[in-house]
Amino acid sequence: MTTRDPNSADHDGSRRPSAAYDPADLATQYTPADVEGPLYERWVSAGYFNADAGSAKQAFSIVIPPPNVTGSLHLGHAFQHTLMDALTRRRRMQGYEALWLPGMDHAGIATQTLVERHLADTEGKSKHDFSREEFVSRVWKWKQEYGGKILGQMRRLGDGVDWSRERFTMDDGLSRAVGTMFKRLYDDELIYRAERIINWCPRCLTALSDIEVDHSDDEGEFVSIRYGEGADSIIVATTRAETMLGDTAVAVHPDDERYRHLIGREIELPLTGRRIPIVADSHVDPEFGTGAVKVTPAHDPNDFEIGRRHDLPNLVIMDERATITAPGPFEGLDRLEARPAVVDALRQQGRIVKEVRPYTHAVGHCSRCGTVVEPRLSKQWFVRVEPLAAAAGDAVRDGRVKIHPADLAQRYFDWVDNMHDWCISRQLWWGHRIPVWYGPDGEMVCVGPDDTPPSGAGWTQDPDVLDTWFSSGLWPFSTLGWPDRTPDLEKFYPTSVLLTGYDIIFFWVARMMMFGLYAMSDLGPERSVPFKEIALTGLIRDQFGRKMSKSKGNVVDPLEWMDAYGTDAVRFTLARGANPGTDVPVGEEWVQGSRNFCNKIWNATRFALMNGATVAAEVPPADELATTDRWILSRLSAVTAEVDGYYEDYQFARVSDTLFHFAWDEVFDWYVELSKPVLAAGGARADATRAVLGRVLDVTLRLLHPIVPFVTEELWTTLTGGESVVIAPWPVADPGRRDLAAEAEIADLQRLVTEVRRFRSDQGLKPTQKVAAALAGIEKTRLAEHEAAARALLRLTPPGEAFAPTASLSVLDVTVELDLAGAIDVAAERKRLEKDLAAARKEAGQMSGKLANEGFMAKAPDAVVSKTRERLGIAESEIVRLEAQLAALPSG
């Protein structure tokens, strides 16, 4: 043999003859706990998952969505990891240089909050009891000690990641990438510092980006307040009465006749004595509220814009904890306490004209802690996203990056086409510190990671750190060594596919697109994209389709299921639910079902081993094989092609379902059963069957391996003697083995067997009870060859001397006559026949109706018409046959 047959297991020269196998080695049940740990360690120590940047093989690469360093494995991780692992394992088997790169995210706010709580609990200290350096070193210490728990859990899951390339967003290399990126964007004026209204969390005491704010419809109040006196008065309506202390104007629409006379005049702001102008601004909607808006530029983003247009002062009346700082009776109150207090004071002055309560309106909450976000005027750093987002949109629009499923691309476009500037500074200590120094005379210098910061009196570094997603956005290239031109970057960038949930399109996917295209632009438009495809998954749900949440109590720890049913069972369940972009419900019973499947594979392979299945380089040619062998090899080839097709567009559910049904229904239930009498008979046919059985199992195990790696590895190495299925070649569909005639023939056999089984079941015959029967006419059908097999499956013995058939049924031109050694259950038989007759009559009616329809005859395709005729013919002969059988039944 000069070329390697990809369907042969004979690939590594270290085969162990399966004849050496002792069936006693395998228990009658698969015990995952016995094999998973050792197998994983073996894979890792063999270096199977380590990619070689110097390899000549085509590269396949995936970077993991880095889990938070504080995180632990939940079903969502298990789900996505299973899919990424399957993709990578398949490509590796296909001969790609496959890299799945692991790592973690420092998760700024989340981690800092956790460590603060930890220090409070264990030492009773707050972060202010430490210097910044001390605090950060405590976070690092915490990270060493408690962080990264999820990495161990990934081993349990069987993740085939390259541990030699594990990265962390705060490690030296990635920090250098962050600094380099910041400097470049700064120099290109794509990063700037400005005083703006930003989202501020008064609890976390930091700025937030727009997407870190969750909106919900909350019940509040809507009060109308009269400003000014008499003819000069004007009524404004607000949900945030307390901010009136910071009003610096009232705005009306320029065309609003009601207020035209007031424009340009001043009125007195209640409770403060200040006089504020009435300005005209077309932003105001005359239809809403009273058509007059109080303007608080320092505490509302819209008002800030109005203030800019009219050159109004920004009067700050709250501090960073949202405590009122305006001098007077409200000073020191929290904003939520101040609200009723202010309304009360106004009411006493008779200025409250109307109060609507409750009034439901959208309120922003900190996505981290739920606190109501406060718009706050402050100096922050921003990324000017417009050019970056335009490029990110174009890369998808022009097909350089494909999104699966395609209809989720709209969501991506909606975002990148409407993105606001991104606030990237955070008032935290844990993260990448902004590399900008301020001088004593107001100088501002951005310092690259390899440059020396300015020194001397009065120079200080910006105290803020960057948004976690800034470093995450660099992940596809920072992890490969950027900004250096490393072999890894050369080999593995752009990455092949990004697999992640549709819920972080905005947080992460869009930002990687923007940063990748920008940072790697020297590679040209095709190669600068961070990934060629984006495979979006849905979210994991409980078995009733509900979101998992702690408050519902329906959160599942995947490790518990892995302990109970094995890792493969959990993986298979998750993969089987993975329809692109669609949420995935999972329930424990389904995991049990997957466990059962793994066990079934186990036992089927045991059967093969006990019966001397052989795994040879070549299976005998078709002309030396029986129909059953040709059939299963034909199906194997078809299924292999189907699976490959499904992988191309990430249809893991179909991959899994196809293999499940092929393995269980076709191989285990039919082929194995059909092979039993052949194997028992021995001889050349038995040898051929042993070879086919070995091949079919070998290939099936390899096809299943990416999804259920452990049980397939255990069985495949035993069956084939190969080193590891991890490095076995991926099966290639062999069109030469397709045999539609054999498939049709076996379909007939299945029909015959199933019909007789139904009869037996209806007649209450025990499955094991042998019945004498004649298969009249079978010699004239293509089932002639299969008589012995049919008899074996149906426990039909040949008619003997005293053969006296008491029942008959006909299937496909075969009349099965059975000697039931007694009366048959006439009622049951009548019921059965009448049911079949009704179905046949219905069918015949439908078909003849169609054929009588002139429109149908004139316009339907010929193939459909002839198919209809054929079906009518079959139905009519069924009717004749069934009526005859009913008539022949003894009456009563």
Place this chain on the structure above:
RNA sequence: GGGCGCAUAGCUCAGGGGUAGAGCACUCGCCUUACAAGCGAGGGGUCGCAGGUUCGAAACCUGCUGCGCCCACCA
């Protein structure tokens, strides 16, 4: 306020102009030497409602109803 998606068996979901599918659940019969985590057989759906297109609609179009999700600076 915009935009998107979904309504198919008891549950969770595939499918997609020409014979309604799966898993689990359910019923009946079986410990048939690979497997009771199994084997065999079976029941169960006018594919949300109303129109339309078509020879033919569960599928395509329109409207409606009911859910779900995303986005949003009408105070």
